[in-house]
Each structure stands twice: as structure tokens, then as C-alpha cells.
Amino acid sequence: MNLYGKASQLLLKQLGKRLFTTTSFTGSVITEPFMVHAGTTTGTTRLLSMHARSYNVQASSVSSPEKKDDTDTKAVSSYWGVAPPSLTKADGSAWKWNCFRPWEAYQADTTIDVKKHHNPVTWNDKIAFWIVQTLKYPTSLYFRKKHIHHAVLLETVAAVPGMVGGMLLHTKSLRRFEQSGGWIKALLEEAENERMHLMTFIDVYKPKWHERALVFTVQGVFFNAYFLAYIASPKLAHRITGYLEEEAVNSYTEFLKDLENGVMEDIPAPAIAIDYWCLPQNSTLKDVVRVIRADEAHHRDLNHYASDIQCQGHELKEYPAPIGYH
Known part of the structure; x- marks a missing residue:
């Protein structure tokens, strides 16, 4: 009993402050920017910029009854030691x-x-090319010149391959107890970048209910189809994505032409786009489309490169992934 009593007293002494008081956490201030240098297969240096160089993390309990919801949220985050950053x-x-x-x-x-275009030579390439061509025509007929509507649907699909590929490589790495060569991060980075394209466009256009239903259907079918394709043949899956990105580049090129020719109004760029791509404050939709098209071109190269690696009989882990290659 004495042993248990001493252990209990020691435990109470160590945890007493956390259990019975509200703790305030203050994060350190970052005085230097993050410097990220991403090597790419084409020798392109990506310049990463920051709009903020410091942040404070605080979690404190507020006893004022008028702010009940805010107090409850802070109390929970303080209890677990997790505070939403400011x-x-x-x-x-x-x-x-x-x-x-x-x-x-x-x-x-x-x-x-x-x-740039990858000329389909092998059967693997030709199958991937014609799959994409088959998928392209229905969407082109449906949207025609409604570029923003098309972009919203496009990005809900374009963000799927990177997530599926990254997820499957992640589980493969766990099963085989092996490194991924950075390809998990590269593919998830691609998926996140595509999602940010969508976050930008929905600031400009809000999809109607029938367009949301279309997205729900198309994404559901595409996700499962791509999942099975990646399990069956990763090199085919990456080639399909490479050709999808080629079509995305073409689509944004048409979008840009209509903006430049005055067919569409060149409205001010959304604030989220200005902060995400470090654009000048006076940027317009034309500038946003231009940087998104560049992102798609980089995703095109990354996926064709990934397919080339596997078509030549190698595994992705054997070649360092071009992380930061948006």
C-alpha cells in the first residue's frame, strides 16, 4: 500500500496542474523564413515565398459567461494541450x-x-491516351465556353489521383517496411495543390445543385476506377493522370484566350489566390488562370516522369521525388 500511495502522490504531483488548472500555451516566434529548395527533373527552381513570418499559439480559458461557446472551445483545446494557431x-x-x-x-x-505532349508509343500509353480522350468529349460538350463551371468540375476530379496514389504508396511503404523516395509527399502535395485550385474557383463561382450532383457522381466513379487502375498498373495510372493534366493545360489555355480577347470579364483575383500564389494586389482572374495552368503543367510532367520510371522497369522509390514541383 505504501508503494501504491507514493506512486499516486507522485502522479498527482506531476499531473495536478494539468488536471485542475487551465494552461496557457504560447508558441515561439519564427524570425527567419522557411527556405525550401526543390530540385526538379527539368532543373526548374521553385521559389517559395511567405506572407507571414511569425505566429503565436495561445489557448486560454475565458470565464466570461457572455462568451460561452468561445470559452468551451478554448477549454477543450487547453486541456489536451492543442491550441489553434493565430x-x-x-x-x-x-x-x-x-x-x-x-x-x-x-x-x-x-x-x-x-x-509539351507525350506521344503515345507503347500499348500502355495508347490505352491511357484514349481513355482520357474518351472522357474529354462529354465534358467539352456539356460545358462548352462555361470555363469557370468546367474548372470547378475539373479540379474536383484532378485532386483525386494524387491522393489515391499517395494513399496506396503510403500503405505499400507500411506493408513492405520500406522508404517511398519522397513520392508519397509529392503526390499528396499535388492533391493539395489541386484542391487549392478548387478553393480559389468557388470564391468566384458557386456551383448549382445539379452541378454539385454531377461532381458527386463523377468523383465517386472516378475515385474507385482510378483506385483499381493504380492497384492493377501504377504506370498506367500515372500515364492517365499525365494525359489528364495535358487536357487541363489545354482547357486553361482556352480559358486564358477568352479572358484576353474580352469574351469573359477579367474580374479582380480572389483574395485567397493572391495570398496562395503570392500575386500582386492588383492581380486579375487572368493572372490566376495563368498560374493555375502552370501548376497543371508541372503535374503533367511529374506524372509522365513517374510513369516513365515504372515503364523502364524501376520502382518510384529508386528515384528521388521532385517535392515542391507544383
Whole structure:
């Protein structure tokens, strides 16, 4: 009993403050920016920029009864030692985006060749090419010149391959007790970048109920089909994605032409796009489409490269992934 009593007293002494008091957490201030250098297969250096260089993390309990909901939230996060961060930009203004953080912002490389095309030579290439061509025509007929509507549907599908590929490589790495060569992160990075494209466009256009139903159906079918395709043949799956990205580049090129020719109104760029791509404050939709097209071109190259690795009899883990290659 004496042993148990001493152990109980020791435990109570160590945990007493956490159990019976509200703890306030204050994060350290970052004084230097994150410097990320991403090597790519084409020798392109991606310039990552930050809008905010410091942040404070605080979780404190408020006893005022008028702020009951806010108090409950802070009390819960304080109890577990997890506090929602409060981020600020370099100029001291509040960072209002929860979907991405300041250090995830970057400047897109718009000098990339948007006209590159992988000529289908092998049966694997030809199957992937014709699958994409078959999928392209129904959407082109449905949307025609409604570019923003098309972009919203496109991005809900484009964000799927990276997530599926990253997820399957993740489970493969766990099963085989082996490294991934960075490809898990690269593919999840691609999926997140595509999702941010969608977050940008829904700031410009709100899908109607029938378009939401279409997205629900198309995503459900595509996710499962791509999942099975990746299990059956990763090189085919990456080639399909490469050709999908080629079509995305073509689609955004048409979008850009109509903006430049005055067919569509070149409205001011959404605030989320200005912060995510580090664009000038006076940027317009045309600038946003240009950087998104560059992102799609980079995803095109990454997936064709991944397929080439596997078509030559190698595994992705044998070649370092071009992390940061948006």
C-alpha cells in the first residue's frame, strides 16, 4: 500500500496542474523564413515565398459567461494541450485562411512549356491516351465556353489521383517496411495543390445543385476506377493522370484566350489566390488562370516522369521525388 500511495502522490504531483488548472500555451516566434529548395527533373527552381513570418499559439480559458461557446472551445483545446494557431502576415495583419498556411504560399513558375505532349508509343500509353480522350468529349460538350463551371468540375476530379496514389504508396511503404523516395509527399502535395485550385474557383463561382450532383457522381466513379487502375498498373495510372493534366493545360489555355480577347470579364483575383500564389494586389482572374495552368503543367510532367520510371522497369522509390514541383 505504501508503494501504491507514493506512486499516486507522485502522479498527482506531476499531473495536478494539468488536471485542475487551465494552461496557457504560447508558441515561439519564427524570425527567419522557411527556405525550401526543390530540385526538379527539368532543373526548374521553385521559389517559395511567405506572407507571414511569425505566429503565436495561445489557448486560454475565458470565464466570461457572455462568451460561452468561445470559452468551451478554448477549454477543450487547453486541456489536451492543442491550441489553434493565430497566424499573422509579415505586415502584422491577421492571416485569415485556415485551408493553407503562410509557409505553403509560393510563386508559380509560369515559364514552363505548356505545349509539351507525350506521344503515345507503347500499348500502355495508347490505352491511357484514349481513355482520357474518351472522357474529354462529354465534358467539352456539356460545358462548352462555361470555363469557370468546367474548372470547378475539373479540379474536383484532378485532386483525386494524387491522393489515391499517395494513399496506396503510403500503405505499400507500411506493408513492405520500406522508404517511398519522397513520392508519397509529392503526390499528396499535388492533391493539395489541386484542391487549392478548387478553393480559389468557388470564391468566384458557386456551383448549382445539379452541378454539385454531377461532381458527386463523377468523383465517386472516378475515385474507385482510378483506385483499381493504380492497384492493377501504377504506370498506367500515372500515364492517365499525365494525359489528364495535358487536357487541363489545354482547357486553361482556352480559358486564358477568352479572358484576353474580352469574351469573359477579367474580374479582380480572389483574395485567397493572391495570398496562395503570392500575386500582386492588383492581380486579375487572368493572372490566376495563368498560374493555375502552370501548376497543371508541372503535374503533367511529374506524372509522365513517374510513369516513365515504372515503364523502364524501376520502382518510384529508386528515384528521388521532385517535392515542391507544383
